[in-house]
Amino acid sequence: MTATISAKLLKEVALTEAEYRTIVELLGREPNEVELGMIGVLWSEHCSYKTSKPFLRRLPSTGSRVLQGPGENAGVVDVGEGWAVAFKIESHNHPSAIEPYEGAATGVGGILRDVAAMGARPVAILDSLRFGPLPASAHLFEGVVAGIGGYGNCVGVPTVGGEVYFEDCYADNPLVNAMCVGLVRADSLQRARAEGPGNLLLLVGADTGRDGIHGASFASLELDESSEERRPAVQVGNPFLEKCLIEALQELGGHPAVVGVQDLGAAGLTSAVAEAASRGGAGALVVVDQVPRRESGMTPYEVMLSESQERMLVVVERGRQAEVLPIFEKWDLHAAVIGEVTGDGHLTVEAQGRVAARIPVEVLTDGAPVRTLVGRAPDLSRRRLDLATIPAEPASIPGSLLKLLAHPNLCSRGTVFRRYDQQVGNATVIAPGGDAAMVRINGTTIGIAMTTDCNGRYCELDPYLGAQIAIAEAARNIVATGARPVAITDCLNFGNPDKPEVYWQLEETTSGLANACRALDLPIVSGNVSLYNDTDGRSIFPTPVIGMIGVIEDYRKCLGAGFKGDGDFVLVVGLAGDDLGGSRYLEVEHGHFGGRPPEVDLLGERAAHEFVLAAVGGGHLHSAHDLSEGGMLVALAESCILGGRGVRCPPLGSQGDVRTDALYFGETQGRFLLSAPSRSMPELQNLARRHRVDIQLLGLTGGANLEFEGEFSIPLADLERAHRGPFKD
Amino acid sequence: MKFGVVVFPGTWSDRDCGWVVTEVLGAELEYLWHKDRDLKGCDCVILPGGFSYGDHLRTGAIARFSPVMESVTRFAAHGGLVWGICNGFQVLCESGLLPGALIRNDSCEFRCAWTDLVVERDDTLFTAGTAKRDVLRLPISHGEGNYFADPATLSLLEQRNQVVFRYCQPDGLVVPAANPNGSLHNIAGIVNREGNVLGMMPHPERCAEAELGGTDGLKLFRSVLDSFTGVPA
Numbered sequence: 001m002t003a004t005i006s007a008k009l010l011k012e013v014a015l016t017e018a019e020y021r022t023i024v025e026l027l028g029r030e031p032n033e034v035e036l037g038m039i040g041v042l043w044s045e046h047c048s049y050k051t052s053k054p055f056l057r058r059l060p061s062t063g064s065r066v067l068q069g070p071g072e073n074a075g076v077v078d079v080g081e082g083w084a085v086a087f088k089i090e091s092h093n094h095p096s097a098i099e100p101y102e103g104a105a106t107g108v109g110g111i112l113r114d115v116a117a118m119g120a121r122p123v124a125i126l127d128s129l130r131f132g133p134l135p136a137s138a139h140l141f142e143g144v145v146a147g148i149g150g151y152g153n154c155v156g157v158p159t160v161g162g163e164v165y166f167e168d169c170y171a172d173n174p175l176v177n178a179m180c181v182g183l184v185r186a187d188s189l190q191r192a193r194a195e196g197p198g199n200l201l202l203l204v205g206a207d208t209g210r211d212g213i214h215g216a217s218f219a220s221l222e223l224d225e226s227s228e229e230r231r232p233a234v235q236v237g238n239p240f241l242e243k244c245l246i247e248a249l250q251e252l253g254g255h256p257a258v259v260g261v262q263d264l265g266a267a268g269l270t271s272a273v274a275e276a277a278s279r280g281g282a283g284a285l286v287v288v289d290q291v292p293r294r295e296s297g298m299t300p301y302e303v304m305l306s307e308s309q310e311r312m313l314v315v316v317e318r319g320r321q322a323e324v325l326p327i328f329e330k331w332d333l334h335a336a337v338i339g340e341v342t343g344d345g346h347l348t349v350e351a352q353g354r355v356a357a358r359i360p361v362e363v364l365t366d367g368a369p370v371r372t373l374v375g376r377a378p379d380l381s382r383r384r385l386d387l388a389t390i391p392a393e394p395a396s397i398p399g400s401l402l403k404l405l406a407h408p409n410l411c412s413r414g415t416v417f418r419r420y421d422q423q424v425g426n427a428t429v430i431a432p433g434g435d436a437a438m439v440r441i442n443g444t445t446i447g448i449a450m451t452t453d454c455n456g457r458y459c460e461l462d463p464y465l466g467a468q469i470a471i472a473e474a475a476r477n478i479v480a481t482g483a484r485p486v487a488i489t490d491c492l493n494f495g496n497p498d499k500p501e502v503y504w505q506l507e508e509t510t511s512g513l514a515n516a517c518r519a520l521d522l523p524i525v526s527g528n529v530s531l532y533n534d535t536d537g538r539s540i541f542p543t544p545v546i547g548m549i550g551v552i553e554d555y556r557k558c559l560g561a562g563f564k565g566d567g568d569f570v571l572v573v574g575l576a577g578d579d580l581g582g583s584r585y586l587e588v589e590h591g592h593f594g595g596r597p598p599e600v601d602l603l604g605e606r607a608a609h610e611f612v613l614a615a616v617g618g619g620h621l622h623s624a625h626d627l628s629e630g631g632m633l634v635a636l637a638e639s640c641i642l643g644g645r646g647v648r649c650p651p652l653g654s655q656g657d658v659r660t661d662a663l664y665f666g667e668t669q670g671r672f673l674l675s676a677p678s679r680s681m682p683e684l685q686n687l688a689r690r691h692r693v694d695i696q697l698l699g700l701t702g703g704a705n706l707e708f709e710g711e712f713s714i715p716l717a718d719l720e721r722a723h724r725g726p727f728k729d
Numbered sequence: 730m731k732f733g734v735v736v737f738p739g740t741w742s743d744r745d746c747g748w749v750v751t752e753v754l755g756a757e758l759e760y761l762w763h764k765d766r767d768l769k770g771c772d773c774v775i776l777p778g779g780f781s782y783g784d785h786l787r788t789g790a791i792a793r794f795s796p797v798m799e800s801v802t803r804f805a806a807h808g809g810l811v812w813g814i815c816n817g818f819q820v821l822c823e824s825g826l827l828p829g830a831l832i833r834n835d836s837c838e839f840r841c842a843w844t845d846l847v848v849e850r851d852d853t854l855f856t857a858g859t860a861k862r863d864v865l866r867l868p869i870s871h872g873e874g875n876y877f878a879d880p881a882t883l884s885l886l887e888q889r890n891q892v893v894f895r896y897c898q899p900d901g902l903v904v905p906a907a908n909p910n911g912s913l914h915n916i917a918g919i920v921n922r923e924g925n926v927l928g929m930m931p932h933p934e935r936c937a938e939a940e941l942g943g944t945d946g947l948k949l950f951r952s953v954l955d956s957f958t959g960v961p962a
Contacts, residue, residue, distance in 0.1 A: 146838075149839050150839075153780075153839055153870075153872070154739070154780045154783060154784070155741075156740075156741025156742075156779060156780075238783070239780075239783065240738070240739050240780060240782065240783025240784075240785070241783075243738070243739055243741070243780070243783075244738050244739070331738065332738060417841075418840055418841050418842050419838050419839045419840070419841070420839070420841060421839075421841050421870045422841050422870075423841070423868055423870065423932070423935045423941070424741055424742065424745065424778075424870065424935075425744075425745065426744075426745040426748050426749070426934065426935060426937075426938075426941060427941075428941065429940055429941070431942075440940070442748060442752075443752075555940070556940060
């Protein structure tokens with residue numbers, strides 16, 4: 001190492017000495033400071049996936065509907081009638097930990113741009129959020145929810161779904177994963193390619209400031225006390241500007257003079273230009289003097305690494321810029337030619353007539369040495385569960401139900417969702433509150449169902465199983481609306497992979513995901529990995545958040561989770577087992593978190609999905625709800641609450657040798673709660689036989705109580721009160 | 730009969746209003762760009778919801794200076810129908826076309842929710858297809874929908890019967906508990922003295938189809954259309 005490149009500087013750009021030696025080898029010389037900064041940020045875990053890459057390769061990403069898999073701004077799938085859905089989920093965990101409002105707001109802003117860059121109009125946002133318990137984490141929770149609303153409401157994209165969870169492990173490291181779904185005509189898909197030497201690089205949108213420098217590197221470090229000092233690494237969002245940018249891109253959609261569109265996110269111009277050039281097999285020249293700034297005296301280093309928000313790189317055919325500039329002018333957006341595509345395979349940065357940096361594009365995008373570490377299964381002995389020590393009869397079934405309904409992780413999210421615009425776009429067919437949301441494609445009868453899901457507790461207990469359950473349950477959410485699951489975007493949130501236990505979790509999780517994807521025939525077309533979610537050495541639960549979309553040909557056939565009419569038959573699909581490991585019931589009633597998560601029988605899962613879809617297709621059902629946390633009784637109560645009506649059931653009796661608590665509150669996978677008119681029963685029984693699924697009649701809808709005759713009866717009003725939970729009204 | 734929908738930078742209900750006008754109502758539509766002064770012969774000009782100019786300074790405070798607003802003001806003065814929805818209502822108050830102001834919700838939070846509205850005036854062209862005391866179910870979606878006016882203005886507004894909609898219970902009773910944002914007198918919508926300029930916070934364009942939760946909003950659009958095409962209410 002030379003004197004000019006100090007250990008301190010390496011630390012600042014988050015590179016190791018070994019990586020530095022590789023850089024020198026690849027360049028055949030020492031990098032200068034600008035080059036080192038550019039390489040450092042692109043070689044960060046956040047941009048290079050250097051630790052997770054080997055695992056990501058395992059994930060299936062192809063399928064008959066896939067128009068664009070991983071590697072672009074967003075994944076794209078064909079949904080019929082010439083329409084395609086572009087979608088992606090991304091984390092903004094570390095910025096949100098430091099500055100919750102802006103961290104969450106710019107997380108939403110970033111994912112909207114990813115989808116808009118594909119030429120799609122963003123039509124829905126979902127947010128998967130995890131915090132420490134309230135009230136200690138209230139400032140993070142409040143700030144994040146306000147930030148999501150502040151951004152999403154202003155840009156005019158409805159927030160239609162997501163999750164909110166509270167667990168100790170997220171106390172200092174909240175998870176803020178934002179997913180965006182956009183619509184684009186399949187023949188107007190835009191790609192993020194810089195090709196054709198001489199073509200112009202247009203930087204559109206916000207001026208470039210000093211905000212967010214080293215954001216990507218920051219995301220690749222553990223949080224500690226000094227993280228507070230990194231507040232400048234968190235960007236500030238301007239949703240108004242983003243709205244204008246989205247509208248301008250929509251107007252630009254499919255313009256023949258446009259070669260490529262690339263969002264500026266982590267690592268700013270450096271990443272955007274390098275990635276676009278890499279995809280186009282080209283090089284690029286950036287003249288930093290031509291980059292519009294909002295501050296004076298910025299160095300080339302700062303311009304290239306700035307993560308100022310609401311910027312987009314548009315590659316335009318040379319000589320045709322006059323055709324596109326009026327569109328940006330119309331929306332009062334700055335658009336400046338900052339350089340051009342070159343044929344030399346290098347990213348060259350010029351400042352004041354001098355070369356400030358010159359690096360082969362492939363060194364930037366593919367040069368980071370892949371890290372292979374050794375994993376080790378953690379010691380989970382303290383998580384052992386011996387069901388024999390726990391009484392099988394709940395002390396009070398109604399008491400347990402009310403406790404579960406009021407639990408912060410199971411109660412209504414209404415007070416959160418009412419802070420988000422859920423309807424703008426005139427397309428929200430199923431609003432937040434059910435299993436999955438649904439947005440129709442206006443002008444067609446196609447409905448797009450969407451959800452995010454992950455039970456981090458299961459993943460902590462068994463990441464291989466937990467990952468499979470995350471996919472199975474997301475698919476169940478989609479199926480419950482009547483839509484067929486189509487594709488996945490994933491956000492893999494983990495602790496520090498340098499810890500063998502975390503590395504092992506990453507390994508197990510991705511194996512589980514790959515297995516479930518193959519069994520359910522679902523490709524993962526986009527995603528994001530967020531590692532180093534540790535605070536002072538403590539890791540979060542492995543949390544592979546699954547964002548899934550599904551398609552229903554006629555959205556008017558879609559189903560809600562709430563009971564719809566009186567006198568309908570209530571059915572349960574799938575049989576209960578003694579599945580109490582990791583269950584919410586054990587935690588709430590016995591203070592126990594442990595055991596093995598429920599087994600997931602993916603063939604059985606798929607059969608249950610096909611059965612429900614066939615029943616929906618035949619118009620046999622009035623409602624469908626997925627059984628998950630809290631088991632059958634919580635699902636039954638939710639369907640009552642959502643439908644505003646009760647249910648009368650004969651005594652449940654015993655079922656084989658399944659424990660009573662598991663019958664009511666066990667979390668056996670692959671199950672649904674359905675309601676159907678009596679006339680549908682013969683056909684449902686036929687379908688069940690054909691699909692080899694077990695269905696069990698539970699009772700009849702109606703009345704003002706949730707009642708199991710001779711056992712207990714709970715007034716609907718009590719269920720509703722409990723379900724409001726501890727959030728402020 | 731032609732509807733015009735004004736588009737400011739930051740407007741987002743423009744396409745929703747346009748959808749209802751053309752696809753649900755089957756009427757003619759023009760989008761009116763904020764930099765243009767030409768109202769293109771529109772019979773009813775809608776100022777739609779959104780965050781015009783990002784709500785910078787105050788909601789609607791910058792939009793009122795748009796070139797298109799000069800034409801809208803003149804159009805209103807000559808009796809033209811002007812309909813401000815959500816941010817459009819805020820723009821109308823800032824422009825002085827309607828009295829009062831819309832301030833931050835008393836919850837200090839954005840609120841997206843279904844509300845019930847009692848119709849206080851069925852003699853405007855916007856509400857001709859409804860009856861007095863009817864209860865309409867429309868969604869709100871705003872952070873600044875808390876209607877405020879000084880006591881003199883408020884009493885004049887009531888005296889002159891300019892309140893068109895109030896937040897109410899499903900049974901039509903106007904009570905504080907039905908007020909989603911702290912609006913004085915549960916006011917959700919008002920007209921000017923002449924009755925040709927309506928401002929309302931709820932979104933009628935979001936409930937013009939049963940699949941989206943209801944059709945009460947369509948009644949207002951249809952009232953306007955029918956008033957021009959001569960269908961008796």
